[in-house]
Amino acid sequence: MNYRHSFHAGNSADVVKHSLLIALVSALQQKPGALTLIDTHAGCGLYDLRGDDAQRTGEAEGGVVRVLADNNPLLDEYRRLVRAVNGDGESHLSPGSPRILSQLLRPQDSLILNEKHPEDAKTLRAVMRGTPAAVHERDAYELWLALLPTRTSRGVVVVDPPYEQTDERARITATLGSAMRKWAHGVTVIWYPLKDRPTHVRWKQQLRRLGIPKLLNVEHWLYDTDQPGIFNGSGLFIVNPPYAFTQALPPLLEALRAAIAPEGHRGDITEEWLGR
Template identity: 80%
Template sequence: MNYRHSFHAGNSADVVKHSLLIALVRALQQKPGALTLIDTHAGCGLYDLEGDTAQRTGEAMHGVMRAFADHDPLLDDYRAAVRAVNEGDDPRFYPGSPRVLEQLLRPQDVLILNEMHPEDAKALRAAMRGTPAAVHQRDAYELWLALLPTRTPRGMVVVDPPFEQTDERARITATLAAAHRKWAHGVTVIWYPLKDRDTHERWKAQLGRLGIPKFMTIEHWLYDADQPGIYNGAGLFIVNPPYAFTQGLPPMLEALRAALAPEGHSGTLTGEWLVR
């Protein structure tokens, strides 16, 4: 599955991912110590929802536009992050994870971004100009391991690949196992698309066998029954989610599910412990 960020900016997966990233960082920032935030597959950083690639799919209409039409206050932080990169109330531009994370930085925090694709890396540098973010253009899995343990006592790694390669899941599994050996207490967030339920269940079983404690899975299935051959939703694996985050998770997930449910479907958005 090819999931290039620019074609899917602002879709339902982005709404869920960025809402939960904001909640995760806010929970980590309840302690004053410095954080290192690392995004291994950062993309372009900022997307024009009226541009050719976004218009080709039109997925923002079923994601960010639904979130803006909703009035649940639990989505206020997400909507504020999108408004921060726009001049008016209506979202013309969409912030990728780099711009969302940059908005959350405190003076003591560090943001490290990586994007291997040459065109996207160039766009990322332009999008992050004037911010304190460091931008790399390296193999994502090599960088993930090279930067651990972080220089600050606490940190979070966001892994958000396009799933273009057939061995993407295997590389994530192997790198996560090695990363946990180096940095057992760190927070890791891994985004994934949901298309084939059997493939996903096999991958979950493989990850569960790594024996990593405090391993959560969040799954957003858009439709009430699987739609063969199409994108059915997305989710996150989260290693070491902070307590403040998990306590506030159920109402947040319900707010997101209700806002993003396609016409004629209720969908499901659940958070469960894969390993605890």
């Protein structure tokens, strides 16, 4: 499945991913110690919803557009960060994870971004100019391991690939296993699209076999029944989520479900511990 960021910017998957990243980083920042935030597949960082790629799919209408019109206070911080990149004008820009994370940085925190695609990396550098982010152009999985353990005692690695390669899930599984041996206490977030259920069930079983003690799985299914051959939603594997995050998660998930459920569908967002 090819999931280039520019075609899907601001869709329901972006909303869920970014809302949970905001909640996760905010929970970690309840302690004053510095954080290192690493995004292995950073993309362009900022997307114009009026551009050809976004207009071709129109997926933002079911994601960021709906949430900006929603009034649930649990989504206020997400709305604030989206509006911040748009200034006082119409909200036609959708921030990717790099711009979301850069807005959350405290003076003691650091942000490391990586994008292997040369043109996207060039765009990313321009988008992140004026922020303290460091931008790399390396193989994502090599960089993931090379930067562990982080220079600060705490950190978050965000893994958000386009799933263009057939071995993407296998590479993630192998790299995560190696990463846990180097950085067992670190927080890792792995995003994935949901298309067909059997593929994901097999992957979940493979991840269980890694024996990670604290592995949380959040899944967002858009429709009440699986829709064959199309994008059905997205999920996140979260390694070592902090207690403050998991305690606040149920009402946030319900707010997200209600805000972006497609017309005629209730949708479903679930959380499940895989490693306990």
